[in-house]
Amino acid sequence: MPDSVENEEKEDKEEKDYWLERPGNLNKIIYGLFAACAFFALLDLVLPRHSVFAFEAWPAFYAWYGFIGCVGLVLVAKVMRLVLMRGEDYYD
Amino acid sequence: MIDGLTPAVFFIVGALLLPFLREMPRKILTLLVPVLGLVHLFLVNPLDQGILQFFDYSIVTLRIDTLSLVFATIFHIAAFVVALYSLHVRDTMQHVAMLVTAGAAIGAALAGDLITLFVFWEVTAVATVFLIWARRTEHAYAAGMRYLIIQMGSGLLLLFGTILLARETGSVEFSQMQLGSVATWAIFLGFGIKCAFPLLHNWLQDAYPEATVTGTVALGSFTTKLAIYALARGFAGESLLIPIGAVMTAFPIFYAVIENDLRRVLAYSLNNQLGYMVVGIGLGTEMAINGAVAHAVNNILFKGLLFMSVGAVLLRTGTAKGSELGGLYKSMPWTTGFCLVGAASISAFPLFAGFVSKGMILAATAEEGHWIVWLVLLFGSAGVFHHSGIKIPYFAFFAHDSGIRCREAPMNMLWAMGIMSVLCILIGVFPGLLYGMLPYPVTFIPYTLDHVVTQMQLLLFSALAFTLLMRTGIYPPELRSTNLDTDWFYRRLIPVCTGFFERLRDAVGVKTVAAGKFLVQRAIGLIYHAHGPHGVLARTAPISITVLWVAVLLAATLFLYYL
Numbered sequence: 001m002p003d004s005v006e007n008e009e010k011e012d013k014e015e016k017d018y019w020l021e022r023p024g025n026l027n028k029i030i031y032g033l034f035a036a037c038a039f040f041a042l043l044d045l046v047l048p049r050h051s052v053f054a055f056e057a058w059p060a061f062y063a064w065y066g067f068i069g070c071v072g073l074v075l076v077a078k079v080m081r082l083v084l085m086r087g088e089d090y091y092d
Numbered sequence: 093m094i095d096g097l098t099p100a101v102f103f104i105v106g107a108l109l110l111p112f113l114r115e116m117p118r119k120i121l122t123l124l125v126p127v128l129g130l131v132h133l134f135l136v137n138p139l140d141q142g143i144l145q146f147f148d149y150s151i152v153t154l155r156i157d158t159l160s161l162v163f164a165t166i167f168h169i170a171a172f173v174v175a176l177y178s179l180h181v182r183d184t185m186q187h188v189a190m191l192v193t194a195g196a197a198i199g200a201a202l203a204g205d206l207i208t209l210f211v212f213w214e215v216t217a218v219a220t221v222f223l224i225w226a227r228r229t230e231h232a233y234a235a236g237m238r239y240l241i242i243q244m245g246s247g248l249l250l251l252f253g254t255i256l257l258a259r260e261t262g263s264v265e266f267s268q269m270q271l272g273s274v275a276t277w278a279i280f281l282g283f284g285i286k287c288a289f290p291l292l293h294n295w296l297q298d299a300y301p302e303a304t305v306t307g308t309v310a311l312g313s314f315t316t317k318l319a320i321y322a323l324a325r326g327f328a329g330e331s332l333l334i335p336i337g338a339v340m341t342a343f344p345i346f347y348a349v350i351e352n353d354l355r356r357v358l359a360y361s362l363n364n365q366l367g368y369m370v371v372g373i374g375l376g377t378e379m380a381i382n383g384a385v386a387h388a389v390n391n392i393l394f395k396g397l398l399f400m401s402v403g404a405v406l407l408r409t410g411t412a413k414g415s416e417l418g419g420l421y422k423s424m425p426w427t428t429g430f431c432l433v434g435a436a437s438i439s440a441f442p443l444f445a446g447f448v449s450k451g452m453i454l455a456a457t458a459e460e461g462h463w464i465v466w467l468v469l470l471f472g473s474a475g476v477f478h479h480s481g482i483k484i485p486y487f488a489f490f491a492h493d494s495g496i497r498c499r500e501a502p503m504n505m506l507w508a509m510g511i512m513s514v515l516c517i518l519i520g521v522f523p524g525l526l527y528g529m530l531p532y533p534v535t536f537i538p539y540t541l542d543h544v545v546t547q548m549q550l551l552l553f554s555a556l557a558f559t560l561l562m563r564t565g566i567y568p569p570e571l572r573s574t575n576l577d578t579d580w581f582y583r584r585l586i587p588v589c590t591g592f593f594e595r596l597r598d599a600v601g602v603k604t605v606a607a608g609k610f611l612v613q614r615a616i617g618l619i620y621h622a623h624g625p626h627g628v629l630a631r632t633a634p635i636s637i638t639v640l641w642v643a644v645l646l647a648a649t650l651f652l653y654y655l
Contacts, residue, residue: 052458062549066474070557077349
């Protein structure tokens with residue numbers, strides 16, 4: 001047993017420096033996401049789009065539908081938790 | 093190649109041989125059987141349908157047409173990858189169960205009549221339950237029992253419908269049916285249970301996460317997709333399926349958001365994916381059926397891949413709970429990468445498998461003018477990305493570092509995940525590979541500017557929503573919990589009711605019995621009082637008294653006579 005503990009400690013010390021953990025890098029990803037969102041939403045203004053339904057042609061329809069859909073999903077799910085959530089051993 | 097021989101036989105024979113083999117030959121055989129089966133499937137003469145006579149009915153054991161061939165092929169590929177994924181497992185029971193499951197699913201997909209379908213349908217039910225029981229925990233035993241009862245129920249409905257249909261039409265051929273008679277409704281419901289229709293769905297989320305690491309992958313690959321095949325064969329164009337499928341795409345994702353067990357999240361997500369296929373089958377147009385079949389194939393690939401990556405996490409860390417995990421990308425970089433491919437595929441990112449099949453179903457829905465259903469499916473697409481695409485990789489591999497340091501998944505698991513990843517990307521980049529296998533000629537073009545831009549908008553803004561909710565702390569944290577679903581009715585309500593009646597029986601019963609005893613004792617007491625040794629009626633009276641009584645009676649009679 002002592003061996004494995006030592007090994008773990010060694011691994012911890014030798015743990016690599018991860019790009020994701022460096023300060024600021026997480027923000028880079030988030031800003032990248034903002035930029036990509038803006039880019040694809042703005043493409044709608046430039047590109048001629050073909051749509052089957054009339055509402056599909058509204059500016060950036062897919063963008064705000066996805067956004068509102070997901071926020072709604074999470075908020076409703078949070079409310080569901082109030083009603084449906086029980087302890088982990090509920091059925092035991 | 094023996095003409096008329098269903099490839100299922102290879103799997104059954106292989107499964108029978110497995111227990112007698114040592115480890116190395118066992119590994120070779122489990123990998124070899126799917127390969128042999130697939131070669132056989134493509135070389136066998138499709139005109140010989142392996143027809144047997146069973147009383148007055150023709151049993152068609154090998155029907156190879158465009159629809160059955162796609163499913164039989166993908167089942168073979170899945171069987172190979174699952175065998176590779178579970179190569180390290182030293183539990184013969186699981187390997188046998190896995191081969192039988194795969195073989196039975198293939199046999200059912202190639203069945204040309206309802207009797208053969210029924211037999212293989214039940215075999216998949218019985219074989220898969222061993223993949224759950226192989227976990228050998230009390231939870232797994234109970235969940236397996238519930239699973240088996242429900243699956244058997246599905247089979248019995250199928251049998252019941254088949255018998256009625258045979259009496260009505262004189263044929264047991266498995267072909268397009270119309271809802272209307274009791275027979276077809278029974279078959280439809282039987283299919284619906286296995287396909288996890290809303291309210292009939294909960295066996296899936298209940299049982300899948302209780303199976304073994306490798307068992308869950310096998311369960312997710314065969315059972316429900318067989319039901320999709322059966323619906324596509326029997327009820328294509330049945331418009332009732334459209335609302336059913338739409339509900340299936342929407343409601344499970346709410347559960348997926350609040351569920352903590354990542355394998356259960358995937359089970360809810362699987363339910364949502366089945367919804368797309370059910371809508372496609374319900375629409376029944378050539379493009380819709382193509383889309384449903386293509387999505388079923390892709391689903392076996394990317395859902396299998398996701399179950400595999402979470403399974404690898406479970407194997408190495410001993411848990412699949414979001415609340416316990418995090419930061420595993422450091423320990424399991426390959427698994428992380430494969431999981432991300434699966435996540436991108438199920439979310440239908442351009443260049444990944446889901447994009448080329450889900451788009452087909454949405455386009456077919458729009459073409460038929462079902463705008464409400466279309467909006468629901470689009471909401472489902474955003475939701476899928478949210479819970480499968482982001483939540484699974486995020487809570488398992490990123491999020492806060494849980495401090496867990498473990499080894500990377502075993503080599504055979506990595507290879508299995510690698511094959512699935514390559515297939516997901518290949519189909520995404522060269523959709524023609526998949527489209528060539530579909531039942532109808534494909535007119536749908538996935539890579540149009542419209543489709544790519546709109547899909548990217550949908551996905552990126554879903555990601556934006558996740559990020560903002562996460563940063564503001566609104567996103568519900570992963571909590572150790574159980575969420576009530578329809579299984580509550582049979583796991584809690586029915587036991588509570590039976591408990592109540594037991595108590596009622598005890599309470600009322602005991603008093604009734606006591607009252608009864610009291611009455612009987614009183615009655616016996618009275619009888620004893622009258623007839624007992626010293627009772628009035630037991631006394632022996634002297635003759636003089638009797639004579640006196642007779643004289644009194646005579647006097648009374650005379651008196652009455654003279655009146």
